[in-house]
Amino acid sequence: MRIVTAIALVALVGSAGAAELRYPQFPTLPRAPRDPTNPPTPARRNLGAELFFDARLSGSGATSCSNCHVFNTNWQDNLVKPRPDTSQGTDFFTLPFNTDSLLNIVYRDFFFRDGRTQDLGHAFTEPWIEDNQQLGKTRAEAAARLATILRGRPGYVARFQRAFRRDIRRLADEEVFDLAGQALAVFARQLVTREAPFDRWNAGRGTIPEAAERGVALFVGKAGCMRCHVGPNFTDNDFHNVSTSPPREDGTRADEGRARVTGKAADGGKFLTPTLRQVVMTSPYFHDGSALTLADVLNHLDAGTAADPNHDVLVGRPLGLTAQEKYELYAFLKTLRSPPTIARGPTGRLCNDAAAAALRAALPQ
């Protein structure tokens, strides 16, 4: 049973308040769940923040997680296909995918759009292996390089000791790699957005524009968005094909999606349903950033063009939305915007450029 769906069901069944919601399909997002195997201590969180912002931990020495997951723009970059690290490519190197926002990552069951891992710590070490930060072509290679960099800095040795009570000089490379992932996971678990205007209105408090009220009715009705975007985080935590990576003439796809993980042809072109919280601020859209605006997304889904034989039957028909209805859906999506929680690091709250600069200036030596 998926975690978030379970939380949603508990909220629906167990809480009298849920019955009072205008749309009980969208209960208020619960507080971020804790990971008992990786307690969120300040030492781990601070270490995670330092690893997140440390560009020295990359192939080029110029790329950190924060290059693409920008701290003050909803932890994403608003670019179509970023080119974060060029140490092993040309200077116009691109990734095949759109940067995912890290907001509410703590509520996910899968990470990456193909859902290749269900372990958040593991998810954070992947970019060091892949083309994002390019520490190595294989896990062993990247782990060895990261461990060497970290062991060479007494500040990091001390911080790992404080956070995990482990001496990274005496650990195997891959153990160091995993601990770094765990620290990053603790840092990322605080990146949350909840209690948007829609949630208050849904609970009978506050107002939203009339167009948005009509939009949510369309969302659960005619437009059928709720088939995938449901629950407190507006995602079913599942994989769907909406013809964003159809097979080419030779049968291959620009991105195989979920099939890359499962090996099943039927999963070709399927991608993880993203949350819709804060969606108005996280353009572009789809796994490859091929939709620049929400209007582009709505037009694509409205057309119901099943260019892919795997196109999901849930969303595989023209919706017949009018321009006004699309605007109303957009007006509703705007009500899912709320200021994200401000992350904390060793130098304080990461709320502006000066705070981020202070953190970068104080990175372990």
Place this chain on the structure above:
Amino acid sequence: MRWARGALVHLSAVRQLLVLSFLAVALASAADARCRCRPLPMPKCAAPETRHRITVDIDFIVVDGTVEVVTQSGPYRVPVADLDGKTILAAFMPRGEVFQGFFEEIVAIAAGTMEDAHAAVQTAGAFLPGEYEVLLFIDAVPGGGAGPQRGDLAAFDNGVCDPTGVSVRVAVGCGDAAVTLENRHFILF
């Protein structure tokens, strides 16, 4: 007496606790204040309903025939020849809003043309006093529809309070306003 002394000790401890709590709250408030976005104070205008124009000046610094812009992997040099004569498109939105393909939300649109590494784009008189977002891109790679595509230069300023990530903020007071965009404002899209 013993009870009284105990009570006094107790009161003293409570007082210390209160002082410490007050200090903790004050420190937290100070930290919060640093993080709070205050709206820009608006001047009282003699004609508050008058709508003003915004001029966006693009003023790149050129080094060796190239302009250096931002990418996620560090600086990138774009030849001025790739910019000269290229179209500039700008959409102006209310503060905090971004363009999502619904034209009814746009306050004004303006266009211009790059002349070497410089350009000026001016709107019609459309702006009441307040703050606005300028979503602007230079169509360095022609084609690709109405929006920016890879290789175009898009303007941004993440140094402002609550940045959108895709715009530059400009304040309009009691008269026409102007904003100058330099190399640091552009990222290779």
